[in-house]
Amino acid sequence: MKAAIAIATLTLIFAGLVGYHSLLTNYSQEIDMHADDAIIDNSTNANVHEVATQHLHLNLTLEFDRKVAYGTATHTMKALVDNLNHIDLDARYLNIGQVKSQEGKNLKFHYEEPNPNIGPKLVIEVSNKIKKDDIFNITIEYETTDKTLSLNWLDPEQTAGNTLPYVFTHCEAIDCRTLAPLQDTPSVKSTYSALIRSPRDIKVYMSAVNLGDRVEGNSRVTEFSLDVPIPSYLIALVAGDLEYKKLGRNTGVITEPVFMKACVDELSELQDSLDVAESFLTEYEWGMYTIVVLPPSFPFGGMENPLLTFASPTIIVGDKSQVNVASHEIAHSWTGNLVTNRNWENFWLNEGFTMWSERAIIRKQRGEEFYRVASALGNSSLYDDLNLYGYDSTFTSLHPNYAGANPYDTFSDVPYEKGFLFLTYIETLMGTENFEVFLRFYLEKYRRQSIVYSQFIDTFLEFLDDNFSEQERNKIVTKIDFHTWIFGTGPPPVQLNFSTPNLEISRELADAYLLGNGTPKNYDVFFGYFSLLKCIFLQRLVDRAEDATIPILEQIDKDYTLTTTIDPEQKYLWLQLCIMAGYDKAIPFADEFLGQVGRQKYLLPLYRALKDYDINLAIQIFNKHKLGYHPVAVVNVGRILGV
Known part of the structure; x- marks a missing residue:
């Protein structure tokens, strides 16, 4: 496999056993030798190597x-081979009536189901006279x-x-x-x-x-x-x-x-x-x-x-x-929509680049602190998912092994936040201005194409070779462990610090409440925080939920009226904390909130907490509200609750 060969080569270079130019030569040869492996998509039944829409x-x-x-x-469609005699398509939960050729002739078709996680294969028979x-x-x-x-x-x-x-x-x-x-x-x-x-x-x-x-x-x-x-x-x-x-x-x-x-x-x-x-x-x-x-x-x-x-x-x-x-989705206009992951194992190429670009937008619009607080919250959500899967799980890797699973069932914050951290680490090594130049080079090179991780690495090395001295290149390359960043499971190999003074004060405020000594003297700083800084406070409480007692939560709610906040980001964190701590007063509000929203970012953690609190109550609330949820959310919440 191309991935295994790339790993072996990269491991050598980062151990200092081969030179930079040897890496470029060997790595490019290996890409050429194993190009076919790069376009495999285990999540489709289509014979894309033979015919393409x-x-x-x-x-x-x-x-x-x-x-x-x-x-x-x-x-x-365009035939990619001579004597094409069948077309394989993905078709799930569809009633197929008939299939016709461009001449109006009825074509024979049948279903095969090689993998129930991704649906059946629709096989359409065509004339073997079709040429490449x-x-x-x-x-x-x-x-x-x-x-x-x-x-x-x-x-x-x-x-x-x-x-x-x-x-x-x-x-x-x-x-x-x-x-x-x-x-x-x-x-x-x-x-x-x-x-x-x-x-x-x-x-x-x-x-x-x-x-x-x-x-x-x-x-x-x-x-x-x-x-x-x-x-x-x-x-x-x-x-x-x-x-x-x-x-x-x-x-x-x-x-x-x-x-x-x-x-x-x-x-x-x-x-x-x-x-x-x-x-x-x-x-x-x-x-x-x-x-x-x-x-x-x-x-x-x-x-x-x-x-x-x-x-x-x-x-x-x-x-x-x-x-x-909105900034995130705007950024996708480039990273994802123009330059696209070729298969879902490379999803981080869509989402990691988009998270970097989203935060570059908000950094330029709203300043350094907003950027750093957003990044710190993203880092917290990454570790929530790492802990949910377990550090050894392939789904905590930037290049997971789906092994026949539906890729959607494994989507999490890992490709978003771990991918963002990977690119941000590279940015710290080469400087923001140089990284933006590289990003434009990357976007122009692969515009309207679908790519895999090795093409990103190859382009990055090409950019360094063209724009940096040998000494500068070596200094950057020797600090990047591509192997561990892309294929390693668990936390990223390098930890980045996004701390700010206000961010630390927000966390310290949460810690002060958890001492159980009533309202801290500086409690009113909370009212001057923007939403994400308030979420830092709440995330700290969630991370230390085992230390939260009912009297402590009552005091926090009295001071900040979080149970009735209209901010959904604050509300879902607060309700999650309350459920985890057994704060019964919040249960009706959680029930109400779960009937108002269908966004899985809020649904899934709240239903996980409700499951641990009272599984029968969780199922009752789910059954009451599920008609208002998207079919995908119904499936995913149902999986959590075992219904």
């Missing part, structure tokens, strides 16, 4: 009464089902306006195969277009350019096109009682009319965030940047669909404290 066209009708989408998916480099079409007629994980159908009462039904998609990591039959792998990028029919009052948006809509009887027909190739997981759709409002030169927001004013006020700095990102990255090439604030059932903080970022309503707090989520 160049363009996908969806012609779908949204039927809200039955909560299904039906129509056709037409693939324009031939371009051809196939059209698949199909319908989604009630098991489709990518579609979240909402009744009117589950929306803010309570007027019209609503639906939105979420396809990352491998759920686009439940929206359409396709090559559901980030190793394949294609352009796409769509024609979507909806009830005439329902507006539709997609992660593509809106070419216009028209009313036909009781239906609205909307057409879309995207000429920048993307992986399947970035195909997105939202439909409901929606309106659009422009925020800046090329930024805007979409949400329900009753929620629009709050969103416009909260996201007033969106254009500035995009401009700041463009100032140190490369040119923004997607045209418009639009953020959709979804109903509460959206299970994530945000999702970086190009031209149509999805965001949780939990980021609309009223004080702009949570809009760093």
Whole structure:
């Protein structure tokens, strides 16, 4: 395997046994020799080495009464081998009607299920007369089902306006195969277009350019096109009682009319965030940047669909404290959407680079302390997940071994925060200005491509060779243990310090409360903190939950009224602490909160705490609220509770 050979070579160099130039020569040769291994994606059934989709066209009708989408998916494909006789696609929880060639001939097809974690393989038989480099079409007629994980159908009462039904998609990591039959792998990028029919009052948006809509009887027909190739997981759709409002030169927001004013006020700095990102990255090439604030059932903080970022309503707090989520998704316009991980074992190439860029944006906008506090909180969340998995688990590595698992089931803060720490460590060695130059070089080199970790290493070494003296290069390279950073499990090999005076005071304030001597003298400093500094205080309490007694929690709640705070970041930490400490007064508030949010960042830790507190109560609360959760969240909470 390429990974094993790269590890061996890197181990030698970092032990000082071979020279820098020998590394470049040997490493490049090994990359060439093992190039095929790099494109393996164990999370797809598609025969991507034999045929690749160049363009996908969806012609779908949204039927809200039955909560299904039906129509056709037409693939324009290129043969990569001679005598191609079959096409393997990912298709899960779909009813396939028929498959036709571009000549209109019915093609035979059948299902195989090699791995139940990733769904069945749809095998389509084609003429073996297809030669290498031939371009051809196939059209698949199909319908989604009630098991489709990518579609979240909402009744009117589950929306803010309570007027019209609503639906939105979420396809990352491998759920686009439940929206359409396709090559559901980030190793394949294609352009796409769509024609979507909806009830005439329902507006539709997609992660593509809106070419216009028209009313036909009781239906609205909307057409879309995207000429920048993307992986399947970035195909997105939202439909409901929606309106659009422009925020800046090329930024805007979409949400329900009753929620629009709050969103416009909260996201007033969106254009500035995009401009700041463009100032140190490369040119923004997607045209418009639009953020959709979804109903509460959206299970994530945000999702970086190009031209149509999805965001949780939990980021609309009223004080702009949570809009760093928007900065993260903006950064994905480059790292993830333009330069993409080729398989999910390399997910950190998407998220580690994006976390670095997000924090570079907020550092330039909000200053050093905000940046350092955000990084410190991220570090805490990393260690929460390291402890949850166990330090020896492959899922604590930047390059985990999925061994046939659904990659989504292993997603955590590890690729985000450990990846961020890795890149930040490199930044400390070469300087921020040099790192930004390298980042632009990396983005230009792999623009519109899907890559793996070894290409990142190779490009980094190439950049050093072209821009640094031999002495400077050696000084940097000998301090980076690529092997341990990328393949090692548990904590990162180098610890970075993001401390600030206020951050330490916030932690010391928590420690003072835990002494049990009542309200500390400097308790009022808390009121001057921005949200993330307050979360540092709360995270410290959660980390020391075994020292928190009921009287201590009562005193903290009396001083800061955290049980009724409207800030979801503070609230979930506080409620988690209360449940862990057995503070019964907070249970009804936790129940209420779990009925208001669907974001897994809040759901999963609270249900874990409730499980330990009272498993029967946890199941009761889950059963009461699960209809308001996204199907993915239902599965993941159900897994925690064993139901």
